Amino acid sequence: MSRLPIYLANPVPQRFRGFRPRVLFLATGLGLLALFLVWRAFDLQVLQHERLSALQDRQSQRILRIGGKRGPILDRTGRRLAVSIAADSLYAHPARVDNPGVTAYRLSRVLDMPAAELEALLRSRRPFVWIKRQLLPQEATRVRALELPGLAFTQEFRRTYPGRELAAALLGFTGVDTQGLEGLEYAYDSYLAGEEELRLLDTDALGRVMLRSRGGPPAAGGSVMLTIHPAIQYFAETELARGVAVSEAKRGVAVVLDARSAEVLAMAHVPGFNPNNYGAYDKEAYFDRAVTSGYEPGSTFKVLTLAIALEEGVIKPDTLIFCENGAMELYDSVIHDTKPHGWLNPAGIIRVSSNICAAKIGTLIPVPVFHDYIRRFGFGGRLGIFETQDGRRLAGEAEGMVLPAQRWTPVDQAAISFGHGILVSPLQLVTAINAVANGGELLMPVLVREVRAGDGSLVERHARRSLGRVLSRRTAEQMVGYMEHVVADETGTGTRAAVPGYAVAGKTGTTEKYEFQARGYSKTRLIASFVGFVPARDPVLTILVLVEEPERGRSGGSVAAPVFRRIAERTLPLLGVWPADAVRHLPARDAPPPRGQP
């Protein structure tokens, strides 16, 4: 007898009949449930992974964009005028701050911030709040010493200007996110700015906050080297400030060019400001007026009018012009001179600065020719000082204002001849006069010597660049002689610009400011200026000094010329340019041995 299967040998008891289908039903149910769970897990973990991850990140993470390390701005000697240094920024996890009131009070004493403002931040319901960014090192040390719970630091970069007020209007400044806001910081922002760093702010289930860097360290920004000489910039600023203070003027601008290369050695503005703390100053001080403002040049423009007339053969060096003894009617206008003059040659007209004779000469030049020369000297258009080598414009620059030739009336032509009815920037004016100093060749002013990328590779370099010849050498030399008389002749208007030991060529300017509301020229608000170069016959420096609204002195000869003199006499020895009588020609055997040799 074969053995029966066990289920037949042990038949299911009566009470368990019907159990099997229920087990099958339950197993099927559980199986389906398990299948559903597996499917749902697959759906959540695989199919919807990206969407849900992003959702989770949004709920628990925040990305902070931290400005990268900004490159330095250097002067021509390589000293840093603007530099970024690592600085601690303080943030809080408000949920973890023990006692917001007490914490705010203790922080306020260290950070010099109102306690109420801090308490409001610390009571915030946000997981993360900035308390103060880019702290000074001593502030960070003192906050650390407090050991306050719920506060933490992260590293950012703080822009610092070691020279303080030195060249401040030129450099500009950056915002708290280290983006350039003014001046060269703004113009060269795309080169200077470092790569932005992304920091991930993670919040866990307990509300704890972690700030960590995402990715590697970001690339640092490039560097910009200027043509500015720190000592000459300092001389220009101190002497201009002195001139503005003595004349009780509103403000002043001085531009110093290397006459041979047109490199800007100094660009001074008074009043200045400290870019480390720019918020404490009037916004008026921020502007680089040498490049972005337009003025009527006044009598300084007569140099160009006479140069054009000589170049075009309208007058000759021995031509005599009658200066109408101090007043001349022209249509419904009257042109005045400060003193009555009779017959004068071109040298005399420049020396005494006769408006009437300049107007007479200017009206002899055909309008299209006169207009064309003015444009060729660089007026009425951008010089391109803030342009890259491929012509990309980085920042605004005053074009000035020159009326189209077809709109010139005889009165306009006369007025432009002595520097009215035309707007020029100080940089345009000093560039044009530098062409006279350079024998008639107009040179492009250079402010940025070179730009380098963050890895040190050269991006672009600016060197001496000619914009073409605007005057013949002969005419330029004649004008130099006339301008020397302005300073050297005791009847000249610029005698106070004379630098002992050096021949100076220059021209004064005194302009009444145009008042738009009154629609006329002010009798009290003046612009006093002096522009010239030294040594006259082999120029090294071309300097423009412009003082706005002086209360004392008032004329260019008494206000601006002394500033020119003091800048020149401090700068020339620095550049190794000595008066001819200071040089002793010694035979070689009498010359002292070089230092360090017996």
Next chain:
Amino acid sequence: MQDHKSRTQVQPRSRRAARLALMLFCAGLITVGAVFYLWQRYQYIRLGFEVAALRAQLEQLERRLEPLQVEADFLSRPERIDALARDTLGLVPPVPSQVIVVEQDVPAADLSR
């Protein structure tokens, strides 16, 4: 027959010895290799830590250097040097009449200096 037997008895013994020697040699080689491998791993890790520590030290020193360089720039700014020269040392710039240049010709100095 006996000779043959003795040869067959001797040969396996020497072969075993040779095999043993080979195994010992291989084991030694493996051991030496393993020790060398472990040693160089250890050195690699140790040097890695050293490099990381030196990098951290470099970063720390650079962070300390930057403010010092800025401070040096700040202290050597022309305004301060001028004030020190005048007020502390009592110096004044020479006027041209006080200067004698003992040279045959004095070209304008290189501005970049």
